[in-house]
Structures are given as C-alpha cells and as structure tokens.
Amino acid sequence: MVKAVRIHAYGGPEQLRYEDIEIGAPGPGEALVRHRAIGLNFADTHNREGRYPLPSLPHVLGGEAAGVVEAIGPGVTEVKIGDRVAYAAGGPNFPPGAYAEARLFDASRLVLLPDEIDDITAAAILTKGLTAQYLLKSVYPVQAGDTIVVHAAAGGVGLLLSQWADHLGAQVIGVVGSPEKAELAKANGCQHVLISGREDIAQRVRTLTAGEGVPVVFDAVGRDTFEASLKCLRPRGTLVSFGTASGPVPPFDLFLLNKMGSLTITSAAFAWFVRSRAELLSRAADLFNVILTGAVKAAVHQRFALADAAEAHRALESRRTRGASVLIP
Known part of the structure; x- marks a missing residue:
C-alpha cells in the first residue's frame, strides 16, 4: 500500500483525497518507481475537473515525477533497479497517476537522470521543459x-x-x-x-x-x-x-x-511530440543540455506536501504561484 491523491468524482480541489491505494508488482515492460518529487501542472486541474477526462474513476492525478526504480518486470531493459529516473505522462497509453508515493510505469517511457540534476528539479522541468523544447524546435522553429x-x-x-x-x-x-x-x-x-x-x-x-x-x-x-x-x-x-x-x-x-x-x-499537444522512445530521449537530451550548460535555469518556486495537493491546486488556479511547483511525498 502507498499513499496517493486521487479523485472519486470530477470537481474542485475538495475532490482530492489523500488515501491508501494498492499498486502491486510490475508486470512485463513495467517498472516500479518510488517517487521523490512530483511535478504540479495546470493540466492536473483539467483532469480533476473532467475537461481532460481520466480513464476511469477513482483515479490518481498527476502527469510527471522523479524518483528511483525499486523493481522491474519481465523484459525490461531500459532501466535497472537503483536508477534515478523521471517521466512525463501523456496520451491514452500513459495516463496520469503521479500523485502517489510510488507507481508502476512503462519502462520505455522512463528517462535516466544526469547526476547533476536533482530529483526536485527533474520533477519540476520534464513536462514543462519538453513542452518548451517541442514548441521552439518543432511547432514553430524559432530563429x-x-x-x-x-x-x-x-x-x-x-x-x-x-x-x-x-x-x-x-x-x-x-x-x-x-x-x-x-x-x-x-x-x-x-x-x-x-x-x-x-x-x-x-x-x-x-x-x-x-x-x-x-x-x-x-x-x-x-x-x-x-x-x-x-x-x-x-x-x-x-x-x-x-x-x-x-x-x-x-x-x-x-x-x-x-x-x-x-x-x-x-x-500543440504534448503526447504527439514524444510518440516514440527515440523522440522522447532526443528531446530530453536537448533539454538536459541547456540546463546543464546554464543556458536555461530551472527554479522551483513552490513546494507542497503531497497530502496538501488540494491547497496546491487552489494556489495554482488563483495564480498565486510563480514558475514551477512540486509535491513532496
């Protein structure tokens, strides 16, 4: 059992429930990731409201996180136990589920983290940074x-x-x-x-x-x-x-x-610009490069406990936040 934040009905921040869930063992192609930091994105509020419907209810919210691989299922070659990884969910095959102490995720969609990028930064930038990358390099190549x-x-x-x-x-x-x-x-x-x-x-x-x-x-x-x-x-x-x-x-x-x-x-929707693992890793490498060279700086301006996800949503929707925010399990 792990603690998670999920909704049982669509609506406002009051629908967020901090409760125990069972996640089980990783199946073929899956990895169990123990989260150290979880990204907060405005899309999470759209999932909560039902504007971006979830696959089913109840369902855990959250599209990105960083942590450590604790177990792998049969056939996994992309990561190994102990690896530091991050992921950005998106599209029907990779649904939300990051607002939890741990989760199972498709190992082919995990990105290995450079030693120089800490877990909190990784959780805060992967979805946002990949979005900036495909907007600037693919949707409209800025010159x-x-x-x-x-x-x-x-x-x-x-x-x-x-x-x-x-x-x-x-x-x-x-x-x-x-x-x-x-x-x-x-x-x-x-x-x-x-x-x-x-x-x-x-x-x-x-x-x-x-x-x-x-x-x-x-x-x-x-x-x-x-x-x-x-x-x-x-x-x-x-x-x-x-x-x-x-x-x-x-x-x-x-x-x-x-x-x-x-x-x-x-x-321009995120899922259509990271359709394959090769594309995901290429865009992530470009993102990590501009971060590591200092060309782009990533600052986390707000941190909330995972149990306080409802307050995090209220702050986000009232525009009281600046820059990136994370939830800490």
Whole structure:
C-alpha cells in the first residue's frame, strides 16, 4: 500500500483525497518507481475537473515525477533497479497517476537522470521543459532575430520557454498578470514584459515591432488571450495554442484568419511530440543540455506536501504561484 491523491468524482480541489491505494508488482515492460518529487501542472486541474477526462474513476492525478526504480518486470531493459529516473505522462497509453508515493510505469517511457540534476528539479522541468523544447524546435522553429510573444511568461513553461528563446537569439515579449511576475519574467529571458489587464497587449506589441506584429505567439492561457494573440501576429503569422488556463477558446469564424493576414493556428499537444522512445530521449537530451550548460535555469518556486495537493491546486488556479511547483511525498 502507498499513499496517493486521487479523485472519486470530477470537481474542485475538495475532490482530492489523500488515501491508501494498492499498486502491486510490475508486470512485463513495467517498472516500479518510488517517487521523490512530483511535478504540479495546470493540466492536473483539467483532469480533476473532467475537461481532460481520466480513464476511469477513482483515479490518481498527476502527469510527471522523479524518483528511483525499486523493481522491474519481465523484459525490461531500459532501466535497472537503483536508477534515478523521471517521466512525463501523456496520451491514452500513459495516463496520469503521479500523485502517489510510488507507481508502476512503462519502462520505455522512463528517462535516466544526469547526476547533476536533482530529483526536485527533474520533477519540476520534464513536462514543462519538453513542452518548451517541442514548441521552439518543432511547432514553430524559432530563429535568431525573431521577435516572439509568450503568454504566462512567469509560469512554469513560460519561464523555460522565454529563457530558451532568448538563448536561441530571439527577442521575447512576455505577458504576465502582475508587476511581481513582470520582474520574474524580465530576469528570465524577456526583453519586454507587458501586464495583462493594464495595457492593450496587441497595441503594445505593434508598437514594439514598428507596426508589423510578430511571427509567432505562444499562448497557454486560451479564452482570455485568444483575440489579442491573433491581433499580435504579422501577416502569415502563427498562433501556437498549447493550453487553456482561462478556459477553452470559443468557436469562431475560420475566415477571420484570412482577413487578418492569412494567419495560422495550431493546437500543440504534448503526447504527439514524444510518440516514440527515440523522440522522447532526443528531446530530453536537448533539454538536459541547456540546463546543464546554464543556458536555461530551472527554479522551483513552490513546494507542497503531497497530502496538501488540494491547497496546491487552489494556489495554482488563483495564480498565486510563480514558475514551477512540486509535491513532496
């Protein structure tokens, strides 16, 4: 038996229950990972609410964690007992389940951790860092000299995305929700920082780009920023939507994209960019490289006990958090 946080019904943070569960022994291709740190992501709240439905109820939440392999099942060659590993769940074959002291996981989806990256950092960055990697390298390959807009620039993905884009030679316009978060964004790769609700974001972006607009906007906020994001784009620009923290984007007339300059919108989901183990390891190696060389710094700003997961969700949803957060079993 291990302690875990799971839900029995969809709803608010009050649905999170800290309770005992049975996990059993690893089967073929599986490893038993004893968690040392668990990542907290906004997608966890969507699972809790049912916006991203879980395979069944009750179900343990959580999409990423770091820890140590305690046992392996038949046929496992990717890891061995004692290895330090991390994982990022995603897609129907790798469901949530990280909010627990330990869990069984597909060994082919475990990433070996460099000695220089500690468990708390690994749990905080794997999903967020891989997201930043595929956004910048695959969804819209950012080049030196590009000017880009990053919404939620002081959030977990936003801080990594902004630093990495800056490292690639881009000019980053970050959008945040408060002056305190503006200072954090400025210290993490953003050359310009705009505060939502206090200024016309699209107009300011136009001013900063001599009226042209930007080639790409990375938007994890969704409903509240969608219109402004489109207005920030130059002709033939791309809106990359990779989250809906404020709610889903409502239906709109597709022909508006034509009228606004033949714009492109893409919805980039994590699972489709780490489909194979080879792709997962390649992207993880790129992430670890920029962390280990110091080009991108990963800071964990909040730590909560696993038993306090409900409070962690409340803090996340009220935008009281900055950057990355973890749960400690």
